[in-house]
Amino acid sequence: MTWPFPRSPRPGRLFWKLFAAFTLATVLSFLVGVTVLDLTRSNPSRELPPLDRPIQIARALQEEGLPAARGLLVGEQASERIAVLATDGHWIAGARNLPARAATMNIGGRDGEQYLIRVQPAAAFDPNNIMPLSIGASVSLLFSAGLAWYLARPLTHLSRGFRDVAAGQLATRLQPVVGSRRDEIADLTREFDSMAAQLEQLLASQERLLHDVSHELRSPLARLQVAVGLLRQSPDRLPEMLARLDQETERLDQLIGEVLTLARLKSGMAELSATRVDVIDLLTAIVDDANFEAQAKNCEVRLDAAGSFVTTAHGELLYHAYENVIRNAVKYSPDGAVVGVSAYVNRDTLKIQVVDHGPGAPEDMLTAMFEPFKRLDLPTQTSVPGTGLGLAIAKFAIENHSGTIHAMLGPHRQGLIIEIVLPRNDDQSFPARTT
Numbered sequence: 001m002t003w004p005f006p007r008s009p010r011p012g013r014l015f016w017k018l019f020a021a022f023t024l025a026t027v028l029s030f031l032v033g034v035t036v037l038d039l040t041r042s043n044p045s046r047e048l049p050p051l052d053r054p055i056q057i058a059r060a061l062q063e064e065g066l067p068a069a070r071g072l073l074v075g076e077q078a079s080e081r082i083a084v085l086a087t088d089g090h091w092i093a094g095a096r097n098l099p100a101r102a103a104t105m106n107i108g109g110r111d112g113e114q115y116l117i118r119v120q121p122a123a124a125f126d127p128n129n130i131m132p133l134s135i136g137a138s139v140s141l142l143f144s145a146g147l148a149w150y151l152a153r154p155l156t157h158l159s160r161g162f163r164d165v166a167a168g169q170l171a172t173r174l175q176p177v178v179g180s181r182r183d184e185i186a187d188l189t190r191e192f193d194s195m196a197a198q199l200e201q202l203l204a205s206q207e208r209l210l211h212d213v214s215h216e217l218r219s220p221l222a223r224l225q226v227a228v229g230l231l232r233q234s235p236d237r238l239p240e241m242l243a244r245l246d247q248e249t250e251r252l253d254q255l256i257g258e259v260l261t262l263a264r265l266k267s268g269m270a271e272l273s274a275t276r277v278d279v280i281d282l283l284t285a286i287v288d289d290a291n292f293e294a295q296a297k298n299c300e301v302r303l304d305a306a307g308s309f310v311t312t313a314h315g316e317l318l319y320h321a322y323e324n325v326i327r328n329a330v331k332y333s334p335d336g337a338v339v340g341v342s343a344y345v346n347r348d349t350l351k352i353q354v355v356d357h358g359p360g361a362p363e364d365m366l367t368a369m370f371e372p373f374k375r376l377d378l379p380t381q382t383s384v385p386g387t388g389l390g391l392a393i394a395k396f397a398i399e400n401h402s403g404t405i406h407a408m409l410g411p412h413r414q415g416l417i418i419e420i421v422l423p424r425n426d427d428q429s430f431p432a433r434t435t
Contacts, residue, residue: 065109317397332359
């Protein structure tokens with residue numbers, strides 16, 4: 001499920017900060033460039049009117065007289081900066097009130113009179129410069145707004161995504177919104193999607209575990225109720241019903257204990273201290289106990305191991321892991337079968353294989369059997385007791401020690417082989433790795 005966005009989010013504070021920073025930097029660089037260019041450039045053509053106009057007016061005064069010069073000044077833009085004055089400063093034609101500092105030429109007219117032609121330099125600011133400044137400012141604003149929006153928009157989506165996840169909408173995903181971006185922000189959104197997916201999977205797993213626990217508890221509780229009802233109806237069956245009550249109570253105690261162990265492993269709350277453990281010695285003790293129990297069905301558990309494998313580990317967790325796997329192999333083996341336990345030390349790695357000669361398992365169950373309450377529904381094994389939590393506990397315990405555990409079919413697809421690989425750890429302050 002992807003997260004739909006009916007409309008784009010409104011620009012936030014980060015957008016306006018980026019927008020202001022980019023705009024200010026662009027405008028300042030533009031203004032500095034224009035100022036430096038204006039100060040370093042000296043072009044007389046920008047300071048005075050075109051030279052041919054004052055010369056034409058002077059020639060007209062000399063050759064044709066004042067009326068001709070006055071005619072040249074009528075309707076000309078240059079007339080705003082050119083004036084014809086009498087020698088006493090009296091205005092005759094052109095611009096009025098030009099300052100005395102303006103450039104002045106003394107010209108003799110055709111009528112024999114002397115005239116002054118005064119030319120005002122162009123102002124430092126030309127109104128015609130407004131257009132390029134406006135265009136530059138507009139481009140700067142558009143560019144700054146686009147860049148700020150490009151950087152701030154996915155962060156706004158991230159903020160909304162975190163709020164939605166906090167509100168319980170774990171199906172929220174941001175990758176469709178980010179699209180084909182290839183930058184750190186896109187990496188951040190992918191990490192967010194991964195986090196949301198893991199949270200969604202964890203919550204679904206917890207809900208499934210709660211459902212399975214409720215289902216598993218109902219069966220022994222229902223049998224307890226039946227036994228109590230039969231005891232009330234037939235008091236003479238007291239010994240039989242008491243044995244049944246003891247059996248179901250023991251199953252309940254085992255189930256609750258394994259559920260609590262699994263919950264502590266999943267949450268990383270297993271309060272166990274790490275010590276130096278020889279895993280081969282641990283296996284030897286487990287095999288001895290399992291072999292004793294297996295005699296009830298004429299089975300035998302054989303250990304093929306030599307040397308030692310000392311590592312820093314949580315001994316109780318490893319004990320539960322190996323014990324669950326070995327006892328599980330004994331339970332599913334036929335009467336008179338042999339369960340083989342082999343240990344191979346390869347430098348800093350210990351590989352253990354538990355081989356049984358039971359019915360095996362469908363290939364689609366080789367991975368699923370390590371999930372809580374997953375049990376093999378085989379016609380020939382309907383009476384095998386268990387809670388369906390043993391292999392799940394083993395998986396979490398091994399993974400808490402950075403190891404791996406997986407199942408495979410035996411030769412000719414008969415029996416099952418559980419392989420456990422455990423790396424050596426020499427860290428004295430080794431903590432259990434939560435998953």
